[in-house]
Amino acid sequence: MTNFVTPVDALMHWQKQDPQRVYLRQPIDGVYHEKTWAVVAREAGQIAQGLLSQGLEPGDKVAILAKNSAEWFIADLAIMMAGCVSIPIYSTASVDTISFVLQHSEAKLLFVGKLDEWGKQASAVPIGLKTVAMPYPTMPCHIQWSDWLKEMPVIEKNHLWDAKDIMTIIYTSGSTGDPKGAEISFEAYRYACEQLIDVLQAGSEDRVMSYLPLAHITERVYIQGTSIFSGQFSVSFVESLDTFPDNLRSVQPTLFISVPRLWARFQQGVFEKLPPKKLKLLLSIPLVSSLIKLKIKKALGLNKARILGCGSAPVAPSLLHWYQSIGLNISEAWGMTENLAYGTLNVPFRSDKIGTIGKAGPGVEIKISEQGEILAKGEGMMQGYYKHADLTEESIVDGWLHTGDKGEIDNDGYVKIIGRLKESFKTAKGKYVAPVPIEQSLAENSMVEQVCVVGSALTQPCALVVLAAEMKQHSQAQIEASLNRTLKKVNEQLESHAKLSHVVVVNEDWNVDNALLTPTLKIRRNQIEQHYSVLIHQDVDTTVMFEMGSW
Incomplete structure (x- = not known):
């Protein structure tokens, strides 16, 4: 452990020790603009002074609504320098979510950056709330970032924080109900970041890309936190969704974290150029295999x-x-906002543990309750839910975080998640079904990009699936045959009450915009069930049903 109390302490250390080392790399019009530790420290100091010029006081909340960028990092550091508490908001958040978070947190100022649909989101910003526009096309704001960099001096003295003070409030993505604000202390944040630096053996030869939402704890700890506390490697950003593949090839990250949906899309991209059968054949030829993999x-x-x-x-x-x-x-790795995304990891990688979420990271304790719930304990834990002492008491009992995940631990300490306690549903037969393991089995069919198993009050459960976009090139008969083979294979592994009656292929992609996915790309089960209620309860006489207009 270092003597740093806050990320600002780390920033000031690195800007003195290695001022010309490049820390942040921001692509603009296809060209990477690099910021050294010295530049980041100076600009953060100027933005911090800008905050003070608005009359902000220690403890005030300052929100950030923006896609990832170098300015996001700098704004976050500036907020700390000024003695304020950051409130990150997902760049894809709905008007209702933005409005709720700004009001619930009592934010006094809002940084606004890159946004895909700011026109729809602008109405969520209260008229009296001061806004600062980062140097990208975005919604109209009271203050321009560039003006502060021209006019403001560097803050004379950074705010002095105690390790137990609240650094940030991370609002959960709200798959059910309103988001809850997890209060993250400097002490817990530093602990989680520095443990990961050790586990990942992060060093000067590493490169990372920041593209998963910084409003989510994983990116905030795994990328932002590890980079600033280690001081050893650069962070590159993505210019846009269209440039993502090129940005990724340009950066060639040594540490790369993603989500299942993106990994599945990468796979589909490979299959577009090399169909599965041909690829399998090429990989079976010794001399050719290595070339194909590379x-x-x-x-x-x-x-x-x-x-x-x-x-x-x-x-x-x-x-x-x-x-x-x-x-x-x-x-695979697992963690929650409440334990700063630092729970279990399959690092170093073990092939025989695929299907698990790894084992407890150093300093973390994991156990299974009598109800089958995964409980976690460690130093990297939230202090509580902002303005919700009652929910905090329900979530953390005797120091143990009640995760809501059902799981098992094998003899080697590796953990397997078998569902969520609240996701199991009861069929009309009075039997409970855990949907997650069934969904994982269905997703083994590469045609399936998204899947949700439903069955509350049904005689037998069924599955709603969204196919990968590339499947449009296949005929309905081909898709039906493939899904039927998968359905048969899955049902052979299930107890009679859990066997799927049929699969429904739906037209619409599930995404954040239609509120069927959370900002972290988890499915919103309740919303999906409501959205497809008519289809779900429709009488069918086939094992694969296509929503009208699918093909």
Whole structure:
């Protein structure tokens, strides 16, 4: 452990020790603009002075609504320098969510950056709330970031924090009900970050990309936190969704974390150029296999990656085995906002533990309750839910975080999640069904991109699936045959009450915009069930049903 109390302490240390080392790399119009530790410290100091010029006082809340960028990091550091508490908001958040978070947190100022649809979100910003526009096209604001950099001196004295003070309030993505604000202390944040630096053996040769939402605890700890506390490696950003593949190939990260949906899309991209059967054949030829693997890894931009990670939502083991077959070992990890995303990891990677979320990280205790719930304990824990002492008492009991996940621990200490306590539903037969394991089995069919098993009050459960976009090139008969084979295989493994009656192929992609996914790309079960209520309760006489207009 270092003597740093806050990320600002680390920033000031690195800008003195290694001022010309490049820390942040921001692409603009296809060109990376680099900021050294010295530049980051200076600009954060100027933005901090800008905050003070608005009359902000220690403890005031300052929100950030923006996609990832160098300015996001700098704004966060400036907020700390000024003695304020950061309130990150997902760049894809709905008007209702933005409005709720701003009001609940009592934010006194809002930084606004890159946004895809700011026109829809602007109405969520209260008229009297001061706004600062980062230097990108975004909603109209009272103050321009560039003006502060021209006019403001560097703050004379950074705020002095205690380790137990609240650094940030991270609002959960709210898959059910209103988001809850987890209060994260400087002490807990530093602990989680520095443990990960050790586990990942992060060093000066590493490179990372910041593209998963910084409003989510994983990116905030794994990327932002580890980079600033280690002071050893640069962080590159993505210019836009369109440039993401090129940015990834340009950066060639050594540490790369993603979510199941993106890993599945990478796979589909490979299959577009090399169909599964042809790829399997080529990988079986010794001399050709190595060339094919290298070509795929270079095309993805992952040829230099030494640690690959996957988290946020359940992933099909078959997908991870496929990546292993092309020489990319993806380690699953698990954590929650409440324990700063630092819970379990399959690091160092063990192939025989694919299907688990790894084992407890150093300093973390994991156990299974009598009800089958995963409980976690460690120093990297939230202090509580902002303005919700009652929910805090329910969530943390005798120091143990009640995660809501059901799980098992094997003899080696590796943990497997088998569902959520509140996700199990009761069929009309009075039997409970856990949907997650069934969904993971269905997702082993590479045609399936998204899946949700439903069955509350039904005689037998059924599955709603969204197919990968590339499947439009296949005929309905081909898709039906493939899904039927998968359905038969899955049902053979299930007890009679859990067997699926049929699969429904739906038209609409589930995403954040239609509120069927959370900002962290988890499915919103309640919303999906409501959205497809008519389809779910429709009488069918086939094992694969296509929503009207699918094909």
